[in-house]
Amino acid sequence: xxxxxxxxxxxxxxxxxxxxxxxxxxxxxxxxxxxxxxxxxxxxxxxxxxxxxxxxxxxxxxxxxxxxxxxxxxxxxxxxxxxxxxxxxxxxxxxxxxxxxxxxxxxxxxxxxxxxxxxxxxxxxxxxxxxxxxxxxxxxxxxxxxxxxxxxxxxxxxxxxxxxxxxxxxxxxxxxxxxxxxxxxxxxxxxxxxxxxxxxxxxxxxxxxxxxxxxxxxxxxxxxxxxxxxxxxxxxxxxxxxxxxxxxxxxxxxxxxxxxxxxxxxxxxxxxxxxxxxxxxxxxxxxxxxxxxxxxxxxxxxxxxxxxxxxxxxxxxxxxxxxxxxxxxxxxxxxxxxxxxxxxxxxxxxxxxxxxxxxxxxxxxxxxxxxxxxxxxxxxxxxxxxxxxxx
Ligand SMILES: Cc1cc2nc3c(=O)[nH]c(=O)nc-3n(C[C@H](O)[C@H](O)[C@H](O)COP(=O)(O)OP(=O)(O)OC[C@H]3O[C@@H](n4cnc5c(N)ncnc54)[C@H](O)[C@@H]3O)c2cc1C
Numbered sequence: 001x002x003x004x005x006x007x008x009x010x011x012x013x014x015x016x017x018x019x020x021x022x023x024x025x026x027x028x029x030x031x032x033x034x035x036x037x038x039x040x041x042x043x044x045x046x047x048x049x050x051x052x053x054x055x056x057x058x059x060x061x062x063x064x065x066x067x068x069x070x071x072x073x074x075x076x077x078x079x080x081x082x083x084x085x086x087x088x089x090x091x092x093x094x095x096x097x098x099x100x101x102x103x104x105x106x107x108x109x110x111x112x113x114x115x116x117x118x119x120x121x122x123x124x125x126x127x128x129x130x131x132x133x134x135x136x137x138x139x140x141x142x143x144x145x146x147x148x149x150x151x152x153x154x155x156x157x158x159x160x161x162x163x164x165x166x167x168x169x170x171x172x173x174x175x176x177x178x179x180x181x182x183x184x185x186x187x188x189x190x191x192x193x194x195x196x197x198x199x200x201x202x203x204x205x206x207x208x209x210x211x212x213x214x215x216x217x218x219x220x221x222x223x224x225x226x227x228x229x230x231x232x233x234x235x236x237x238x239x240x241x242x243x244x245x246x247x248x249x250x251x252x253x254x255x256x257x258x259x260x261x262x263x264x265x266x267x268x269x270x271x272x273x274x275x276x277x278x279x280x281x282x283x284x285x286x287x288x289x290x291x292x293x294x295x296x297x298x299x300x301x302x303x304x305x306x307x308x309x310x311x312x313x314x315x316x317x318x319x320x321x322x323x324x325x326x327x328x329x330x331x332x333x334x335x336x337x338x339x340x341x342x343x344x345x346x347x348x349x350x351x352x353x354x355x356x357x358x359x360x361x362x363x364x365x366x367x368x369x370x371x372x373x374x375x376x377x378x379x380x381x382x383x384x385x386x387x388x389x390x391x
Pocket of ligand 1: 010
């Protein structure tokens with residue numbers, strides 16, 4: 001039976017970030033294998049992501065994860081160049097703008113205090129300031145907006161994942177196209193992974209970065225991971241309207257839109273009662289017709305005239321406890337590390353989480369960011385660490 005020191009199950013953004021940071025970690029001397037069931041990557045969240053990055057969270061640790069994400073994107077060549085070839089991750093540092101009506105004023109202000117304490121470059125704008133900055137925006141119902149002035153924006157998620165993967169391989173990580181059907185557990189340890197062809201790979205440590213496949217993998221090792229697939233539809237549209245300096249806009253309703261190429265993308269979460277666990281990829285067109293278009297046209301009247309060119313659906317790996325990542329080992333199994341339940345913010349967190357996983361493997365603890373708050377303890381004690389700013 002083949003044996004590796006670290007086996008990573010799921011080789012998209014987070015798995016590849018873990019592989020890259022491990023392979024580049026001088027204190028780590030072992031072998032790394034990434035098992036990925038689909039090298040086309042066409043159905044994973046990474047490939048279907050809205051791929052945006054913000055520092056405007058309500059949880060300090062989420063802010064810190066994204067702050068490192070921005071640094072990583074800005075200096076991508078320092079990390080991921082291979083033989084001088086720097087991957088194009090398409091980082092647009094054009095900001096997030098959270099808009100608030102009276103009902104959301106207090107939350108916006110409370111988040112602002114948390115963000116300022118974390119040195120986030122963010123400004124609260126009055127409706128008048130919003131109107132001046134964005135003449136195309138309808139602000140009559142607003143009391144404030146919170147604008148990220150640097151570090152926030154969007155990226156090419158697929159480009160980042162390919163860059164991480166290529167560099168990890170260049171540094172010696174091995175990628176194999178294979179589906180893991182079960183983890184073989186003996187007492188407090190995982191000893192091997194069983195693949196769909198019936199073969200097994202023995203391992204020192206396993207990292208579960210299987211996205212929406214993570215819960216099934218955990219279950220095979222006797223662990224209940226509270227992560228479910230939740231469908232999110234994204235619509236790409238073009239318009240002749242000019243929305244100058246348009247950032248990623250988060251409407252008070254929860255709907256978002258931002259520039260993408262020659263047009264825009266937009267989306268909104270379905271109402272909780274219409275948001276069951278779901279694995280199909282059927283786009284929820286009614287969300288566009290009944291929610292998004294009216295909301296966008298009310299916020300930016302010029303968007304009355306638009307044309308949807310393309311749409312797709314992907315899945316959040318939703319942590320049903322508190323919408324935050326579950327990171328690190330379960331107390332019952334020493335050598336199985338989790339990085340699951342990103343609930344819609346895993347792209348921006350992938351560099352920092354990959355680094356954190358490499359620290360857990362190499363040193364048995366965190367060395368840069370203290371991310372213990374994201375550990376299993378809160379899950380097992382049913383003490384949620386709620387992230388308020390989920391988009
Ligand atoms: C529509 C949408 C919009 C989003 N917008 C944003 C955003 O704006 N900003 C942001 O930061 N995040 C966003 N996200 C979330 C983000 O894309 C994800 O959190 C992130 O991509 C998760 O990466 P991952 O590597 O953990 O999981 P995935 O990308 O899902 O990858 C998991 C991989 O594991 C593989 N796998 C699963 N099971 C097995 C198995 N048993 N054996 C082998 N391989 C397996 C899968 O094939 C897959 O490639 C969005 C997601 C969606 C769907």
